[in-house]
Amino acid sequence: MSRAYNFCAGPATLPEAVLQQAREEMLDWRGTGMSVMEMSHRSDEFVQIAETAERDLRELAGISDDYAVLFMQGGASSQFATIPLNLLGEGGSADYVNTGIWSKKAIAEAKRYGNINVVASAEDSGFSSIPDVSAWQTSADASYLHYTPNETIGGLEFDFIPDSGSVPLVADMSSTMLSRPMDFSKFGLIYAGAQKNIGPSGLVVVIIRKDLLGKARRETPTMMNYQVIADNDSMYNTPATYSWYLAGLVFQWMKAQGGVEAMGAINARKAKKLYDFIDTNDFYANPIDPRFRSWMNVPFTLADDALNADFLKGADARGLLNLKGHRSVGGMRASIYNAMPEAGVDALVQYMAEFAKERG
Amino acid sequence: MSRAYNFCAGPATLPEAVLQQAREEMLDWRGTGMSVMEMSHRSDEFVQIAETAERDLRELAGISDDYAVLFMQGGASSQFATIPLNLLGEGGSADYVNTGIWSKKAIAEAKRYGNINVVASAEDSGFSSIPDVSAWQTSADASYLHYTPNETIGGLEFDFIPDSGSVPLVADMSSTMLSRPMDFSKFGLIYAGAQKNIGPSGLVVVIIRKDLLGKARRETPTMMNYQVIADNDSMYNTPATYSWYLAGLVFQWMKAQGGVEAMGAINARKAKKLYDFIDTNDFYANPIDPRFRSWMNVPFTLADDALNADFLKGADARGLLNLKGHRSVGGMRASIYNAMPEAGVDALVQYMAEFAKERG
Numbered sequence: 162m163s164r165a166y167n168f169c170a171g172p173a174t175l176p177e178a179v180l181q182q183a184r185e186e187m188l189d190w191r192g193t194g195m196s197v198m199e200m201s202h203r204s205d206e207f208v209q210i211a212e213t214a215e216r217d218l219r220e221l222a223g224i225s226d227d228y229a230v231l232f233m234q235g236g237a238s239s240q241f242a243t244i245p246l247n248l249l250g251e252g253g254s255a256d257y258v259n260t261g262i263w264s265k266k267a268i269a270e271a272k273r274y275g276n277i278n279v280v281a282s283a284e285d286s287g288f289s290s291i292p293d294v295s296a297w298q299t300s301a302d303a304s305y306l307h308y309t310p311n312e313t314i315g316g317l318e319f320d321f322i323p324d325s326g327s328v329p330l331v332a333d334m335s336s337t338m339l340s341r342p343m344d345f346s347k348f349g350l351i352y353a354g355a356q357k358n359i360g361p362s363g364l365v366v367v368i369i370r371k372d373l374l375g376k377a378r379r380e381t382p383t384m385m386n387y388q389v390i391a392d393n394d395s396m397y398n399t400p401a402t403y404s405w406y407l408a409g410l411v412f413q414w415m416k417a418q419g420g421v422e423a424m425g426a427i428n429a430r431k432a433k434k435l436y437d438f439i440d441t442n443d444f445y446a447n448p449i450d451p452r453f454r455s456w457m458n459v460p461f462t463l464a465d466d467a468l469n470a471d472f473l474k475g476a477d478a479r480g481l482l483n484l485k486g487h488r489s490v491g492g493m494r495a496s497i498y499n500a501m502p503e504a505g506v507d508a509l510v511q512y513m514a515e516f517a518k519e520r521g
Numbered sequence: 522m523s524r525a526y527n528f529c530a531g532p533a534t535l536p537e538a539v540l541q542q543a544r545e546e547m548l549d550w551r552g553t554g555m556s557v558m559e560m561s562h563r564s565d566e567f568v569q570i571a572e573t574a575e576r577d578l579r580e581l582a583g584i585s586d587d588y589a590v591l592f593m594q595g596g597a598s599s600q601f602a603t604i605p606l607n608l609l610g611e612g613g614s615a616d617y618v619n620t621g622i623w624s625k626k627a628i629a630e631a632k633r634y635g636n637i638n639v640v641a642s643a644e645d646s647g648f649s650s651i652p653d654v655s656a657w658q659t660s661a662d663a664s665y666l667h668y669t670p671n672e673t674i675g676g677l678e679f680d681f682i683p684d685s686g687s688v689p690l691v692a693d694m695s696s697t698m699l700s701r702p703m704d705f706s707k708f709g710l711i712y713a714g715a716q717k718n719i720g721p722s723g724l725v726v727v728i729i730r731k732d733l734l735g736k737a738r739r740e741t742p743t744m745m746n747y748q749v750i751a752d753n754d755s756m757y758n759t760p761a762t763y764s765w766y767l768a769g770l771v772f773q774w775m776k777a778q779g780g781v782e783a784m785g786a787i788n789a790r791k792a793k794k795l796y797d798f799i800d801t802n803d804f805y806a807n808p809i810d811p812r813f814r815s816w817m818n819v820p821f822t823l824a825d826d827a828l829n830a831d832f833l834k835g836a837d838a839r840g841l842l843n844l845k846g847h848r849s850v851g852g853m854r855a856s857i858y859n860a861m862p863e864a865g866v867d868a869l870v871q872y873m874a875e876f877a878k879e880r881g
Contacts, residue, residue, distance in 0.1 A: 165554030169561045172762055180548050180556055187544040188537065194525030194840055196540055198721040198767075201529045201843060234594040234723060235744055238758035242742035270743055356759055361558040363594060363723040363761030380740050382602035383630055384595055398598035399716055401723030401761065402532055407558075480554055483561060 166505035169483035170313050170458060170496040171336065172356040179410040179500075198403040202396055207406075211395070214409030221412055221421050222338075224345050224368055229391040231367040232405050237263075237335045237354040239385070240365060241270035244307070244331060244350065246381040248373060249275045253304040256280040256328070258297070260319075261288045261312030262489060263333060271307070274378075278303070288315045290450035294323060305329040305349060311337035311455050313357070314487045316447070316494065318455035322347050329373060336457050338366070339415065340499060341425035349373055357457070358499050360408035363401045415499065424499050431497050431506045432456040438510045444517035462492035468520055469493070475516060481509055526865035529843035530673050530818060530856040531696065532716040539770045539860075558763040562756055567766075571755075574769030581772055581781050582698075584705050584728055589751040591727040592765050597623075597695045597714040599745070600725060601630035604667070604691060604710065606741040608733060609635045613664040616640040616688070618657070620679075621648045621672030622849060623693060631667070634738075638663070648675045650810035654683060665689040665709060671697035671815050673717070674847045676807070676854065678815035682707050689733060696817050698726070699775065700859060701785035709733050717817070718858050720768035723761045775859065784859050791857050791866045792816040798870045804877035822852035828880055829853070835876060841869055 167174040190197050193206055200207040215230050224230065233239075244267075249255055254276035257268045260283045271277045280299045281292040299306060306325040311318040313336040322344065323330065329349025338353035345351065350369045356362035369387055377386045384390075389397050418424060436454055439445040444464045447454065463472055469485075469492070476484050486492040497506055527534040550557050553566055560567040575590050584590065593599075604627075609615055614636035617628045620643045631637045640659045641652040659666060666685040671678040673696040682704065683690065689709025698713035705711065710729045716722035727747070734748045743749055749757050778784060796814055799805045804824045807814065823832055829845075829852070836844050846852040857866055 163554065164548060167555050167559055169559065169564075172559055172561060172759065174559050175556065177548065184544050184547040187547065188524060188540050194523065194842065195527050196535065199527055199529065199532055199534050201532060202722070204529075204843070234596070234599075234761075236594070236758045239594075239742065239744040242744065246742075273740070273743075354759065361761075361763045362562070362759045363764055380633070382599065382606075382742070382745070383633075384599040384602065385742070398596045399532065399714065399722045401594075401721075401764070403721045403763070404723055404761070482554065483564070 165480035165482045166508055167482045168495045170494060172362045173496055173498050174500045176411065176414045176500045179407065179414050182410055183407060197406045200402065202399050202402050207402060210406050210409055214405060214412055217409065217412035217416060221415055222345055228368050228370055229374065231387065231390045232395040232400055233365050233367055233390060234363060234401055236365050237333055237352055240352045241267045243385045245271045245274035246385055247377045247387050249304050250376060251378060254278060256299050256303040256306045258308040259283060260291060260309055260317055261315040263312055264309045267307060267333060283317065288317055289448050291319055291453050301326065301328065303328050305331045307331040309333045311457055313458050314490060316449055316455040316458045316460040317453055320452060339421055339424065340428050340457055342421050355404060355408055360411050361404050364404035364408060427503060428456045431503055432459065434506050434510060435459050435495060438513065442517055444521035445513060457498055458494060458496045460486055460490055460492060460494045464521060472516055476512060479512055481512055525840035525842045526868055527842045528855045530854060532722045533856055533858050534860045536771065536774045536860045539767065539774050542770055543767060557766045560762065562759050562762050567762060570766050570769055574765060574772055577769065577772035577776060581775055582705055588728050588730050589734065591747065591750045592755040592760055593725050593727055593750060594723060594761050596725050597693055597712055600712045601627045603745045605631045605634035606745055607737045607747050609664050610736060611738060614638060616659050616663040616666045618668040619643060620651060620669055620677055621675035623672055624669045627667060627693060643677065648677055649808050651679060651813050661686065661688065663688050665691045667691040669693045671817055673818050674850060676809055676815040676818045676820040677813050680812060699781055699784065700788050700817055702781050715764060715768055720771050721764050724764035724768060787863060788816045791863055792819065794866055794870060795819050795855065798873065802877055804881035805873060817858055818854060818856050820846055820850055820852060820854045824881060832876055836872060839872055841872055
């Protein structure tokens with residue numbers, strides 16, 4: 162088939178222009194006679210690719226020189242251990258906010274390394290809303306406060322940045338990174354698995370305030386020591402060079418679209434279209450508090466679960482792919498990251514309307 | 522330029538046929554309307570890609586069901602910590618053989634986790650030969666015996682598999698994996714960063730005997746726990762899907778070439794050509810004991826170091842790239858992995874002969 166609209170939560174659709182450029186450069190990057198994936202990571206060519214990607218990311222997100230930008234491996238799941246190993250200190254404690262499945266995973270791993278206080282939980286609301294900040298039981302001497310700005314599975318997203326005072330704020334931005342303007346100076350550390358808004362899987366971007374470097378515990382594997390990775394410009398060992406290159410192409414594409422501000426406007430419009438349709442059509446429902454609905458991941462249910470299989474089959478036939486919801490939530494989920502064109506959302510809404518009319 | 526001969530030690534040259542297939546499939550893998558890098562790692566399509574790659578690797582290397590095959594991230598350098606964390610046990614000890622820079626790195630990281638005995642060292646010979654096995658100070662109660670079958674930087678390669686008795690044998694095969702037939706049943710664990718003979722960087726293949734699973738120490742990050750990775754078919758979190766796919770294409774290419782036996786015959790011929798030329802030309806020298814010369818990485822010096830820059834410049838002009846030796850060794854290094862065609866070695870030898878004649 163021609164290119165489909167792929168609503169997968171991650172690995173996710175990439176900008177077609179990026180894939181086309183990658184295709185063109187596959188056997189010979191700019192007259193070097195090599196693919197990027199065949200280049201030494203220490204070559205002038207690759208260092209230029211790597212540095213350009215970092216510079217573009219800093220420009221897009223507005224990240225100052227107070228922060229180190231690291232291109233690591235192992236996904237956000239590895240960071241769940243890397244963060245406490247680096248920031249918790251011996252006998253330290255940290256605060257975590259639980260807003261869904263990814264929060265829980267971060268909490269479970271961190272608990273293996275120290276005292277973790279779950280200072281607020283969305284569990285009471287069935288993970289449909291963000292607990293009111295006034296009730297968060299945070300501690301002023303916590304090593305850090307961790308939260309998940311967007312829950313990829315639940316579709317629950319913060320519309321604000323919590324004020325953590327002097328406690329470093331740490332955020333898993335895997336599925337919200339670069340989707341809207343955000344003041345990164347409020348964070349101590351953010352991390353994002355690339356496979357949603359940044360590039361292919363196998364790469365995780367970590368942005369850490371430099372004063373938080375150098376605190377790793379003795380047992381921290383060298384490859385997980387932020388100081389070591391920062392000191393070596395993410396090339397202590399061979400990095401995931403091709404993923405890094407593709408992330409750079411995505412950053413260039415984003416700049417050409419008008420940057421994060423423009424992406425945010427488009428993303429807000431895409432999400433509004435889909436939620437407005439769901440809210441005005443009795444056949445579909447989304448369970449999340451409207452204020453905290455995710456711009457990136459839109460779970461929805463059909464009025465009759467027995468129709469799920471037919472819905473998915475019809476969607477597939479139209480090239481609307483990977484709409485099946487996560488097994489823990491059921492129903493459907495449309496992930497509409499930066500690279501999902503507005504026309505994809507339009508096509509989805511049109512199909513949903515037709516399906517409801519015929520089968521509802 | 523057209524495709525060059527790229528002698529980089531890693532990331533290294535890939536088979537042109539593999540890159541061509543990746544290019545063709547970049548925007549639409551077999552009519553799915555998606556690139557492989559856009560696919561859910563849990564989709565039928567990707568699971569098929571992943572399973573085929575594992576099956577082909579097992580077939581190529583002759584790996585039995587007694588072993589788990591893991592596709593992990595973080596390179597061999599992450600394994601330097603992962604191995605002691607999983608195999609050393611609390612208070613355990615392990616034996617390591619030091620044959621060069623990569624051995625030393627593995628030893629340094631392992632020492633952070635327990636009692637590491639360097640049971641033999643090639644240091645006395647300037648890392649030009651393998652210490653005689655009769656003098657190895659191995660211990661029968663070691664948790665494992667670790668060695669580096671091929672030292673990528675020094676160009677020193679074992680031509681035998683050490684007999685470790687009942688102690689599990691662990692090997693960093695990054696630069697020798699699949700380069701010649703080898704009896705993998707003699708090993709407890711082998712690991713190989715992909716970016717030499719397997720695929721792009723960002724992937725490390727681990728093959729572990731199943732009875733060695735489940736021994737991870739308490740502080741082991743979940744993402745480094747072999748048991749967890751094995752139990753989840755290397756999909757505990759999102760794996761490096763595109764690198765895995767490319768590794769699969771390389772395995773298919775290798776099978777089409779006749780498998781490891783055929784590759785080994787070609788590699789032996791390529792190495793012999795290059796070493797024979799070096800040995801018969803006074804202008805060039807290789808310092809390694811002929812018995813233990815690497816088939817994969819051939820370091821060599823010119824009679825006059827002042828000519829190094831000119832040698833490299835002339836090589837570049839002919840499309841013979843990345844011949845500069847590692848900074849710790851100096852001189853030149855030609856890495857001639859599976860994907861380096863014999864014609865590339867012929868072109869190198871011809872250039873070396875002409876350069877020696879003109880400038881020697």
